[in-house]
Amino acid sequence: MTAKSGASRAAPRRRRTAEEAREEILAAAERTLREIGPDALRLQDLAADLGISHPAVLHHFGTREELVTAVVERAVRRLENTLLDAFRSAGDGAPDGNAMLERVFDMLGRDGHARLIAWLFLTGRDAIDVKTARVGWRAIIDAVHARRTDGASREDTQFTVVLSALATFGQAVAGGPMLDMAGFAGDHDAPARFARWFATLLASHLGQPTAAETSVRGGRKRSRSRARGAT
């Protein structure tokens, strides 16, 4: 029977270029993958979301597993680029570690990048190009270390950066519940305050003049409200 035998209008089969189709599929797949994880991704659901049939997905990616791999690689690449940009723009201009950190916090949390990365770690997919990542980390560590005024060891700087990464990561994945349990239930502003508190702690440890007051004043969204007189 012809496609439009029924009542309403069966949208007349849109035809994308291979590239467009791949991109749309990748985007949708990444979204669901972030939300429910790689194991729970179903070709049919994904196809339904896009309004196409599931063999169309297979046509472009061959296999479910290849699709997941493609999604992961794309996401990791994009994350690396975004991070690099953040560090370049925040690092070159002023020695403002706080703004940098807040940006990273923001980005990982908002786009759910951290969730994705967490899933990669948990499912054991080593799609992260460790070699490339190491170069990026080295650049960051060098930059931070060069700015230190206290004569701390390089390992101290390394650990500081690692701590930042871990805290950022953890905050993005489990920050909500953790703050909740710590007594900030319902405090919508707590994550932002925590981020600033942490940035200040880091700055202090790195020997920078408690940079919080001097650097953080640009109107980021409108998340954080009261400037807290520490102590």
Place this chain on the structure above:
Amino acid sequence: MTAKSGASRAAPRRRRTAEEAREEILAAAERTLREIGPDALRLQDLAADLGISHPAVLHHFGTREELVTAVVERAVRRLENTLLDAFRSAGDGAPDGNAMLERVFDMLGRDGHARLIAWLFLTGRDAIDVKTARVGWRAIIDAVHARRTDGASREDTQFTVVLSALATFGQAVAGGPMLDMAGFAGDHDAPARFARWFATLLASHLGQPTAAETSVRGGRKRSRSRARGAT
């Protein structure tokens, strides 16, 4: 045909008490759940691991989902208990935050608790009794805050504890790769050093006399040496 028609001896069907069976199943399920996640848990694989048939599992838990729930609840309960013990024993005796923190680091990492918790967060199971957890957190925060000598705000203490939790969590889930990328590839001792470094940082921030030197002295062997330094 009778069960032992074949050649070798089909082990003559062991019969456990319901409790034993439940326990064995729960233990095995928790292991695989930690390793591959809740979505990837297959009843048949699980049963095969235990040398039983998969309906036996269903007999004891009714449903796959109920099994997963039971595993999760058990694990969370045990985690809470272990944490509470750690805090009690480390907290009552001496004001030594370092030993406490190291214990937590150790435990979460060694038993893979953190992986499990991470999976809970990611898969969105709110099996964690938030109410109970909040009580535990409050106790911890109060204990830490009471010991502070600097007159820092309570929120500062809250954030400090949250940071500890996040870092611990992150370290357990992604610590290996992170340290690797940060330049510690192959350095088997790095995680332990990082833990000590972080503990020292925390102690310093909390105003305690940099307790690292006084408390941590055990000769740490390899990666997972349980260096519970004395008090």
Place this chain on the structure above:
DNA sequence: ACTATAACTGACAAGATTGTAAATAGCGGC
């Protein structure tokens, strides 16, 4: 021993999910 209970098994049902094959139909090129 004997019996009752329930832990356990094998076989099967029902449904979901990935992947295949052939047919259909947009769209660019001529």
Place this chain on the structure above:
DNA sequence: GCCGCTATTTACAATCTTGTCAGTTATAGT
């Protein structure tokens, strides 16, 4: 306007996975 390419679809196959059911058999209680 016609044609070829291929994105897309429908129909189907094959496999896997949970769950059911009736029957078996350890084990405890008597």
